[in-house]
Amino acid sequence: MKEKGRKVIAQNRRARHDYTILDTYEAGVALKGTEVKSLRLGRASLADSFATIDDGEVWLRGLHIPEYAQGTWTNHEPRRHRKLLLHRSEIERLIGKTREGGLTLVPLSLYFSDGKVKVELALARGKRAYDKRADIAKRDADREIQRALGRAAKGRVRELQR
Numbered sequence: 001m002k003e004k005g006r007k008v009i010a011q012n013r014r015a016r017h018d019y020t021i022l023d024t025y026e027a028g029v030a031l032k033g034t035e036v037k038s039l040r041l042g043r044a045s046l047a048d049s050f051a052t053i054d055d056g057e058v059w060l061r062g063l064h065i066p067e068y069a070q071g072t073w074t075n076h077e078p079r080r081h082r083k084l085l086l087h088r089s090e091i092e093r094l095i096g097k098t099r100e101g102g103l104t105l106v107p108l109s110l111y112f113s114d115g116k117v118k119v120e121l122a123l124a125r126g127k128r129a130y131d132k133r134a135d136i137a138k139r140d141a142d143r144e145i146q147r148a149l150g151r152a153a154k155g156r157v158r159e160l161q162r
Contacts, residue, residue, distance in 0.1 A: 006113050008110075011046065012108055020127055022122075028117070031117055051107060053098060057083060
């Protein structure tokens with residue numbers, strides 16, 4: 001029976017904090033058998049991973065997939081470079097954007113989509129410290145507004161019950 005839907009294996013939460021996401025792409029990942037078995041157990045880490053474009057091919061570097069416990073001598077290397085599978089037009093577009101300057105390719109999440117391993121790749125620009133502080137201040141302000149609205153709504157409900 002074939003799997004349906006999307007099952008997230010790992011997410012890179014720091015990426016959204018450290019980078020401004022401009023565009024996202026879905027790419028397949030070329031893997032070995034023991035890597036897939038290890039991923040099915042939900043074991044992977046996207047921390048410190050990034051993508052590069054070398055000779056017209058996109059490579060994912062720094063992705064850690066631990067060795068499969070039941071693997072034999074055919075087991076994989078945990079931090080090897082893995083090829084990403086994208087359409088030629090998408091690769092050409094990424095080459096142009098990354099050469100433009102200041103942009104990098106960052107993986108946001110690793111997941112199973114209909115039984116195949118995919119990675120959500122983001123074209124991103126690094127945030128400065130003041131950008132991060134501004135985002136945190138905005139998030140705190142939004143949270144305060146929601147709390148105030150919630151308190152106001154609860155007050156109205158109590159008035160209606162009287």
